[in-house]
Amino acid sequence: MERVVIVTGANSGIGLALCERLLTEDVQLRLCLACRNMQRAEAARAALLTSHADAHVDLLHLDVGSMKSVLDAAQEVKTRYRKVDFLYLNAGIMPNPQVNIGAFFKGLLSRNAIRMFSTAEGLLTQQDRLNADGLQEVFATNLFGHFLLIRELEPLLCQSSHTSRVVWTSSSNASHSAFSMEDIQHRNGTEPYSSSKYASDMLSVALNRQKNSQGLFSSVICPGLVMTNLTYGIVPSFFWTLIMPIMYLIRVFTNTFTISPYNGAEALFWLFLQKPESLDPRAKYHSLTSALGRNYVQPQQMDVDNETPEVLFAKLLELENFVKKNDHVGYI
Numbered sequence: 001m002e003r004v005v006i007v008t009g010a011n012s013g014i015g016l017a018l019c020e021r022l023l024t025e026d027v028q029l030r031l032c033l034a035c036r037n038m039q040r041a042e043a044a045r046a047a048l049l050t051s052h053a054d055a056h057v058d059l060l061h062l063d064v065g066s067m068k069s070v071l072d073a074a075q076e077v078k079t080r081y082r083k084v085d086f087l088y089l090n091a092g093i094m095p096n097p098q099v100n101i102g103a104f105f106k107g108l109l110s111r112n113a114i115r116m117f118s119t120a121e122g123l124l125t126q127q128d129r130l131n132a133d134g135l136q137e138v139f140a141t142n143l144f145g146h147f148l149l150i151r152e153l154e155p156l157l158c159q160s161s162h163t164s165r166v167v168w169t170s171s172s173n174a175s176h177s178a179f180s181m182e183d184i185q186h187r188n189g190t191e192p193y194s195s196s197k198y199a200s201d202m203l204s205v206a207l208n209r210q211k212n213s214q215g216l217f218s219s220v221i222c223p224g225l226v227m228t229n230l231t232y233g234i235v236p237s238f239f240w241t242l243i244m245p246i247m248y249l250i251r252v253f254t255n256t257f258t259i260s261p262y263n264g265a266e267a268l269f270w271l272f273l274q275k276p277e278s279l280d281p282r283a284k285y286h287s288l289t290s291a292l293g294r295n296y297v298q299p300q301q302m303d304v305d306n307e308t309p310e311v312l313f314a315k316l317l318e319l320e321n322f323v324k325k326n327d328h329v330g331y332i
């Protein structure tokens with residue numbers, strides 16, 4: 001039976017590179033590109049079909065930042081497919097990023113320089129805003145929309161007859177200190193991206209605890225630093241081009257500069273090939289590229305305790321109920 005794979009944010013960057021790699025591995029897949037912009041989705045589909053003419057590539061309209069769109073898309077998935085084998089939760093945003101140049105140069109001269117380059121800890125802030133549902137946009141897009149999607153697709157993901165997988169594209173920028181259980185949407189801080197990625201790490205742990213027995217397995221990856229629309233939003237592309245030789249030099253000290261979307265998708269692709277029972281539910285799987293350009297995957301324990309993931313899960317369920325009850329715009 002053909003495997004059904006859904007990828008959110010599949011029209012560019014790491015998501016699109018993953019799709020290319022999945023089709024190279026198994027052209028029999030039923031691959032569904034879940035995107036908010038159908039013109040970009042069509043272009044991605046056309047590009048994939050150029051190299052894999054016989055592939056089954058479906059398109060699904062999904063804006064993970066809009067709760068109505070998530071509910072509609074989930075309904076559509078349920079009418080199209082009888083099961084979902086892989087759900088890649090890859091769509092993500094980092095709006096209005098600001099680099100703290102002072103902290104960058106200070107970090108450069110410190111013993112933590114390498115860590116700074118792989119996590120950007122203390123370097124980046126963003127300006128978030130409310131979406132049409134009244135939720136913080138970064139939280140809604142990077143985390144909550146994906147949570148709601150999983151919840152709506154549970155009948156297809158949690159089947160005793162077979163195992164299903166969800167895979168989160170998180171980040172090494174996920175940080176415990178940026179997240180507060182009293183402010184899960186990060187309304188009051190300046191690091192909504194770090195906060196949302198840390199929340200996805202915790203949610204994955206909670207999902208494994210609650211759903212493994214029902215055949216659903218969740219994993220988390222970090223693609224490393226990859227040149228995509230997201231990073232071109234942090235500093236312009238000409239700047240990246242200018243410092244590219246330095247980037248390759250930094251790769252000698254940290255293998256987290258994967259740079260190309262193909263390399264960045266390594267851990268996502270690697271997980272596709274693994275048996276879920278062999279994976280560590282508390283590990284983040286990192287895409288890494290050596291100075292000589294060799295790609296590999298390494299697990300790292302996540303900075304997540306035993307109790308907090310369950311608390312977050314309960315809060316997300318509460319918010320889900322609230323959103324569904326108040327399906328008017330701007331009520332939350």
Ligand SMILES: NC(=O)C1=CN([C@@H]2O[C@H](COP(=O)(O)OP(=O)(O)OC[C@H]3O[C@@H](n4cnc5c(N)ncnc54)[C@H](OP(=O)(O)O)[C@@H]3O)[C@@H](O)[C@H]2O)C=CC1
Nearest residue numbers: 009012013014036063064065091092171225226228229230
């Ligand atoms: N690049 C990097 O260095 C790193 C990236 N990541 C993560 O990787 C993931 C992919 O990002 P990347 O490939 O780098 O960047 P891109 O901007 O190229 O890809 C992001 C994708 O998400 C889609 N997307 C954004 N918002 C929504 C939405 N509301 N609904 C549906 N789709 C949406 C974008 O669609 P559209 O084209 O319409 O904007 C795009 O297809 C993100 O989760 C990001 O946080 C993590 C660590 C490092």
Ligand SMILES: CC(C)=CCC[C@@H](C)[C@H]1CC[C@H]2C3=C(CC[C@]12C)[C@@]1(C)CCC(=O)[C@@H](C)[C@@H]1CC3
Nearest residue numbers: 099116117118119120123171172173224225234
């Ligand atoms: C101002 C100069 C000379 C250089 C600035 C370099 C930073 C822009 C750069 C250093 C580490 C990078 C980094 C990310 C963004 C760009 C940097 C801050 C990420 C935060 C991108 C998104 C992610 O999710 C992380 C894994 C990246 C970590 C490293």
